[in-house]
Amino acid sequence: MRTQMRLSGSGGQGVITAAIILAEAAVSEGKQAVQSQSYGPEARGGASKSEVIIDDGKIFHPHVKHPNCVLAMTQKAADKYFEDMDPNGVLVLDSDLVPSVPDVKNVVQIPITKLAVEKVGKALFANIVALGALVKLTKIVQLDTIKRSVAKRVPPSTVEKNMYALQLGYDAVA
Amino acid sequence: MSTARLMQGNEAVAEGALMAGVRFFGGYPITPSTEIAEGMAKMLPAVGGTFIQMEDEIASMGVVLGASLAGRKVLTASSGPGISLKQELIGYAAAAEIPVVIVNVQRVGPSTGQPTAPSQSDVMQARWGTHGDHPIIALSPWSVREAFELAVRSVNLSEQYRTPVILLMDEIVGHLREKVELPDEVEVYPRRQPKKSRAEGYEPYTPDEDLVPNIANFGEGYHIHVTGLIHDETGFPVGSPKVTEDAIRRLHQKIERAVDDIVAVEEIFMDDAEYAVVSFGGTARTVYEAIYEARERGIKVGMLRLITIWPFADKAIYELASRVKGILVVELNYGQVVNEVRRSACGRCPVELCAKYNMQIFEPEEIEDAIDRMIEKVERSGGFRAEGRSVNVEVISHD
Amino acid sequence: MIERAYEKYFRRNRLPHLWCPGCGNGIAMKAIVQAIDGKDGWTQDNTVIVSGIGCSSRASGYMDFDTLHTAHGRAIPFATGIKLARPDLNVVVITGDGDCTAIGGGHFIHGCRRNIDLTVVLFNNNIYGMTGGQASPMTPLGKKATTAPYGSIDRPFDACKLAEAAGATYVARSTAFHVQHLIKMIRDGLDNKGFSFIEALVQCPTAYGRRNKLGEPAKMMAWMRDNAVMKSAWDKLPDDKKVEGKFPIGLFYQAEAIDYDTAYEQVIERAHSN
Numbered sequence: 001m002r003t004q005m006r007l008s009g010s011g012g013q014g015v016i017t018a019a020i021i022l023a024e025a026a027v028s029e030g031k032q033a034v035q036s037q038s039y040g041p042e043a044r045g046g047a048s049k050s051e052v053i054i055d056d057g058k059i060f061h062p063h064v065k066h067p068n069c070v071l072a073m074t075q076k077a078a079d080k081y082f083e084d085m086d087p088n089g090v091l092v093l094d095s096d097l098v099p100s101v102p103d104v105k106n107v108v109q110i111p112i113t114k115l116a117v118e119k120v121g122k123a124l125f126a127n128i129v130a131l132g133a134l135v136k137l138t139k140i141v142q143l144d145t146i147k148r149s150v151a152k153r154v155p156p157s158t159v160e161k162n163m164y165a166l167q168l169g170y171d172a173v174a
Numbered sequence: 175m176s177t178a179r180l181m182q183g184n185e186a187v188a189e190g191a192l193m194a195g196v197r198f199f200g201g202y203p204i205t206p207s208t209e210i211a212e213g214m215a216k217m218l219p220a221v222g223g224t225f226i227q228m229e230d231e232i233a234s235m236g237v238v239l240g241a242s243l244a245g246r247k248v249l250t251a252s253s254g255p256g257i258s259l260k261q262e263l264i265g266y267a268a269a270a271e272i273p274v275v276i277v278n279v280q281r282v283g284p285s286t287g288q289p290t291a292p293s294q295s296d297v298m299q300a301r302w303g304t305h306g307d308h309p310i311i312a313l314s315p316w317s318v319r320e321a322f323e324l325a326v327r328s329v330n331l332s333e334q335y336r337t338p339v340i341l342l343m344d345e346i347v348g349h350l351r352e353k354v355e356l357p358d359e360v361e362v363y364p365r366r367q368p369k370k371s372r373a374e375g376y377e378p379y380t381p382d383e384d385l386v387p388n389i390a391n392f393g394e395g396y397h398i399h400v401t402g403l404i405h406d407e408t409g410f411p412v413g414s415p416k417v418t419e420d421a422i423r424r425l426h427q428k429i430e431r432a433v434d435d436i437v438a439v440e441e442i443f444m445d446d447a448e449y450a451v452v453s454f455g456g457t458a459r460t461v462y463e464a465i466y467e468a469r470e471r472g473i474k475v476g477m478l479r480l481i482t483i484w485p486f487a488d489k490a491i492y493e494l495a496s497r498v499k500g501i502l503v504v505e506l507n508y509g510q511v512v513n514e515v516r517r518s519a520c521g522r523c524p525v526e527l528c529a530k531y532n533m534q535i536f537e538p539e540e541i542e543d544a545i546d547r548m549i550e551k552v553e554r555s556g557g558f559r560a561e562g563r564s565v566n567v568e569v570i571s572h573d
Numbered sequence: 574m575i576e577r578a579y580e581k582y583f584r585r586n587r588l589p590h591l592w593c594p595g596c597g598n599g600i601a602m603k604a605i606v607q608a609i610d611g612k613d614g615w616t617q618d619n620t621v622i623v624s625g626i627g628c629s630s631r632a633s634g635y636m637d638f639d640t641l642h643t644a645h646g647r648a649i650p651f652a653t654g655i656k657l658a659r660p661d662l663n664v665v666v667i668t669g670d671g672d673c674t675a676i677g678g679g680h681f682i683h684g685c686r687r688n689i690d691l692t693v694v695l696f697n698n699n700i701y702g703m704t705g706g707q708a709s710p711m712t713p714l715g716k717k718a719t720t721a722p723y724g725s726i727d728r729p730f731d732a733c734k735l736a737e738a739a740g741a742t743y744v745a746r747s748t749a750f751h752v753q754h755l756i757k758m759i760r761d762g763l764d765n766k767g768f769s770f771i772e773a774l775v776q777c778p779t780a781y782g783r784r785n786k787l788g789e790p791a792k793m794m795a796w797m798r799d800n801a802v803m804k805s806a807w808d809k810l811p812d813d814k815k816v817e818g819k820f821p822i823g824l825f826y827q828a829e830a831i832d833y834d835t836a837y838e839q840v841i842e843r844a845h846s847n
Binding site: 020023024027030031032033034035036037038039059060061062063065 | 178179180290291346349350351352353456459460462463535537538
Binding site: 230235241245262266392397398401 | 584587617618619621623633634637638639640641642643644647649650651652653654655656657658659661662679680683837840841843844845847
């Protein structure tokens with residue numbers, strides 16, 4: 001089974017980090033995973049996109065085609081990256097940052113950044129909130145696995161807050 | 175075998191170099207190679223090695239050559255513009271026979287080009303970037319695991335043949351993260367040692383049986399002289415036609431006589447193949463999928479993947495051209511390797527090009543389509559067509 | 574024949590040297606080995622001589638140590654690599670005014686900045702000698718060169734001030750005329766654990782002196798005698814006496830600062846404690 005995911009937003013929102021964590025979680029569950037990215041020269045603010053392919057078998061071509069799931073954290077990313085999504089795929093949007101919703105069958109709107117700011121305290125945690133939602137929606141890895149992968153990646157002093165952010169995202173999906 | 179983990183290609187290069195015994199890195203930041211420098215900056219001090227960020231690319235090359243002469247195994251890494259700056263001293267390393275590995279994580283060029291976008295357009299720069307007649311070794315990995323393996327191999331080849339080795343990465347593999355399991359140890363080629371003492375008349379540039387000299391490290395009491403001027407066995411410059419000719423010939427021959435050891439290719443789906451794709455590096459990953467799909471449609475096509483880029487796999491390509499009806503070269507540039515394939519094929523089958531140079535990697539459909547068009551063209555023209563340069567298949571971008 | 578003490582430091586089968594009759598490079602080269610001679614911890618086996626490209630840089634080939642004749646301008650990066658790879662070795666760099674301050678200018682200031690433990694001796698002949706007399710960044714204003722046939726208008730570097738400003742911890746100047754002084758300046762530089770820079774003014778009768786009508790080599794050296802002013806005297810000289818042509822020699826600057834090898838040991842310690 002192949003799962004293809006595309007995480008997009010603008011530089012600084014942490015979509016690349018989220019994709020790496022997702023791929024690491026898949027690898028720790030014994031699956032194959034490749035993660036790639038494209039980004040502009042800006043460290044902050046430019047367009048940012050990261051793709052993860054997870055499979056039981058070998059993965060050669062590293063780009064996703066017809067993703068099963070697209071996360072868009074900005075309007076620009078939403079407009080640009082939903083088109084080639086699998087018809088049964090799910091588009092996950094930050095409901096405050098993507099006011100104009102693309103016309104696709106499955107859309108899940110979550111106030112990702114708002115949750116991060118208001119509940120966890122910083123917009124910085126938005127990518128981890130998103131990660132929680134993605135895991136719940138795709139069931140691509142176990143919640144426990146992603147928790148361990150997040151804990152390994154983030155600074156030790158922020159593990160608690162990141163676990164909270166992850167759970168917030170997970171619970172935000174009905 | 176260590177446990178599986180997700181690793182980036184550039185990281186794997188740093189890990190491989192370290193395991194192969196590299197204990198000195200000099201570099202200068204440049205996208206998309208910087209993670210190699212960052213990895214070395216973190217890891218080298220922990221094993222007693224040395225990392226230094228130099229003032230420019232030329233200095234980065236100079237500092238690693240100095241360290242290599244003083245006995246360390248050395249690495250430097252950059253991208254196209256930086257490799258351009260390093261060229262004079264890459265030639266110095268070739269002429270003075272100093273082991274060094276130079277990683278080039280290629281970007282789109284020329285000039286500053288597209289710094290974060292993938293490309294394979296430094297193939298000819300790797301071969302001919304520095305001036306004068308000189309041999310070079312260049313290797314190109316297609317996976318993170320192979321980036322590790324070829325980093326090890328680059329270090330070993332540079333030591334065995336006392337020559338600069340270019341690890342020709344592309345951004346596809348350099349920035350790709352994938353699952354790898356790395357070995358706990360690897361085979362390491364040790365620094366060659368002098369076989370005579372000074373009293374016995376040791377000469378640093380007298381070649382061994384394999385035509386490679388056993389040059390002493392500095393600080394071992396041999397009082398050697400190293401120069402970029404053409405020199406004789408003593409290491410001192412000599413302005414004679416004979417010495418010049420002998421020196422340049424030996425530099426080439428030490429590599430030429432070892433091509434079977436140095437040149438590596440991989441054949442995939444070639445057993446019953448009537449047509450072949452030649453590709454390398456990260457692009458070969460997409461070729462694999464294209465071939466897989468084409469075979470699903472009953473097309474007998476396979477791939478010859480170049481692992482060693484230089485010296486070129488002349489023999490393997492000639493043999494390939496002798497047994498297939500047509501070859502398609504797929505490369506992420508305007509067309510570089512294709513000319514080498516045409517040269518090596520010696521007209522034994524038509525050679526077509528599938529090129530792309532718009533910042534984006536190939537999609538499998540584009541290559542599949544190019545395979546179809548290549549086959550159609552070969553069949554229409556009756557198979558063998560030695561005359562002239564055929565029309566290329568070019569992938570045009572649609573923005 | 575009586576062997577002179579310094580002769581053991583030369584590869585006699587490589588002599589005679591290629592420098593012109595009357596050239597000052599040989600004096601500066603000999604001063605280096607005389608500075609090394611008898612020095613504690615300095616042997617021919619544990620000392621590496623590194624040079625760039627140009628007349629001065631051919632010196633390495635004549636000196637019986639491990640020697641490295643690098644590419645134009647690049648002696649300091651190569652030397653930095655040797656020193657960092659083998660901190661136990663002594664490393665001396667021989668360079669010229671073009672090699673060090675033009676094509677190698679970037680490396681020079683960064684070597685100073687890092688305070689890497691090298692002793693850099695710049696043979697300043699005010700000209701590109703090997704290529705036949707082109708202007709260098711240390712050709713004085715108004716002096717002629719093949720590429721400055723009407724006199725140089727490029728303001729020259731004071732390499733000593735440059736070294737001091739860039740962070741070198743030992744900076745001195747002497748001349749081919751003041752041989753004993755030159756030896757002392759170099760020897761004290763070898764003692765400094767850090768980047769030491771010594772400018773040795775040398776006469777180039779062929780490519781510089783002849784074109785600028787400076788007379789025979791002896792006359793060029795007499796000019797050094799008459800115009801060089803010891804640092805202590807120079808400091809007391811009123812500004813109106815510091816006229817064109819007069820220049821100071823001696824120790825200009827010395828400072829205590831951590832050298833790069835010692836600093837790097839701290840990096841290794843920090844990496845281990847992490």
